[in-house]
Amino acid sequence: MTNLGRLPDLALRSYGGSVVAASDESFAEKEALIRPGPAEFRPHTFGAKGQVYDGWETRRRREPGHDWAVVRLGMPGVIRSIVIDTAWFKGNYPPFASVEACAADAGRSPDELTGWAEIVPRAPLKGDTAHEFEVADRHRFTHVRLNIFPDGGVARMRVHGEVVPDPRFLSGLTVDLAALENGAVVVACSDEFYSSPNNVLAPGQARNQAEGWETARRRDGGNDWLIVALAGAGTVAVAELDTSNLLFNAPGSAALTGIDARAAALEDEDAWFTVLPRTRLQPDTRHRFRLDGDRPLTHVRLDIFPDGGLARLRLLGSLLGDPL
Numbered sequence: 001m002t003n004l005g006r007l008p009d010l011a012l013r014s015y016g017g018s019v020v021a022a023s024d025e026s027f028a029e030k031e032a033l034i035r036p037g038p039a040e041f042r043p044h045t046f047g048a049k050g051q052v053y054d055g056w057e058t059r060r061r062r063e064p065g066h067d068w069a070v071v072r073l074g075m076p077g078v079i080r081s082i083v084i085d086t087a088w089f090k091g092n093y094p095p096f097a098s099v100e101a102c103a104a105d106a107g108r109s110p111d112e113l114t115g116w117a118e119i120v121p122r123a124p125l126k127g128d129t130a131h132e133f134e135v136a137d138r139h140r141f142t143h144v145r146l147n148i149f150p151d152g153g154v155a156r157m158r159v160h161g162e163v164v165p166d167p168r169f170l171s172g173l174t175v176d177l178a179a180l181e182n183g184a185v186v187v188a189c190s191d192e193f194y195s196s197p198n199n200v201l202a203p204g205q206a207r208n209q210a211e212g213w214e215t216a217r218r219r220d221g222g223n224d225w226l227i228v229a230l231a232g233a234g235t236v237a238v239a240e241l242d243t244s245n246l247l248f249n250a251p252g253s254a255a256l257t258g259i260d261a262r263a264a265a266l267e268d269e270d271a272w273f274t275v276l277p278r279t280r281l282q283p284d285t286r287h288r289f290r291l292d293g294d295r296p297l298t299h300v301r302l303d304i305f306p307d308g309g310l311a312r313l314r315l316l317g318s319l320l321g322d323p324l
């Protein structure tokens with residue numbers, strides 16, 4: 001995976017993405033395209049419609065044309081790379097694919113979408129392979145259309161990019177400045193052995209340990225940490241540190257520090273100030289802390305002692321201006 005592939009997947013079902021239309025899904029359902037996690041396969045598992053695949057699979061075309069599927073992004077934004085993964089589709093993958101994108105209001109139905117721009121030109125595909133394509137177009141998009149030529153199966157499509165929220169739903173309001181959907185993102189992290197640190201910024205609650213951030217057991221006497229670039233410069237009034245599902249591996253304690261990167265570099269250790277002093281944590285608990293500081297900040301560093309991880313980090317506050 002490239003560095004672009006580490007950006008959040010804007011299309012992920014658990015981030016609110018939806019496969020809103022497809023030309024065909026006779027063999028396997030279109031919804032699988034954006035399912036979290038890698039595609040699974042059990043050979044010789046035949047149902048009434050053929051081998052069961054964890055992916056989107058169309059019938060063998062007997063007339064001209066090609067198949068397509070339209071995905072509404074859960075989090076609109078600037079797309080930086082697309083992964084088209086043909087995992088397990090070995091004799092029935094599409095030999096070519098392309099991707100288009102457009103921007104539309106949430107109220108548009110799939111057949112009302114217009115202004116499609118080609119962001120991945122038609123490219124050859126291999127079977128059982130994750131193909132990553134870099135995207136150069138820097139517009140904000142809300143939908144993507146995967147075209148396959150002429151037909152076949154695709155296990156997963158990942159749409160990695162930078163979230164660009166609608167400022168009307170942030171400015172002047174109390175919001176979670178650390179939410180992925182508001183444009184926050186993890187920019188540095190000590191350890192992502194078991195799961196992505198961006199999971200702590202994901203929408204909703206973590207249903208299990210894997211939906212949070214979990215680090216490896218640390219043996220060097222140090223502690224694990226991550227740095228979040230907030231939705232924009234703002235002030236934080238409430239911090240929520242959620243250890244849900246971490247029963248025997250929750251950190252013993254945690255601390256938050258902040259910095260205003262408009263005035264100092266992240267590397268300037270003296271510019272970081274305390275937001276939440278080191279505080280004891282309980283396993284499997286949503287801890288909420290009312291903060292009294294009103295210093296503007298753009299980034300927050302979470303330190304956990306010594307290791308473990310966190311299910312969610314919420315930082316309720318307000319932006320000073322528009323999102324970054």
Ligand SMILES: NC(=O)NC(NC(N)=O)C(=O)[O-]
Pocket residue numbers: 027049050051052053057060091092
């Ligand atoms: N063995 C198969 O996978 N065959 C076919 N696909 C399914 N799902 O059975 C096909 O024709 O593409």
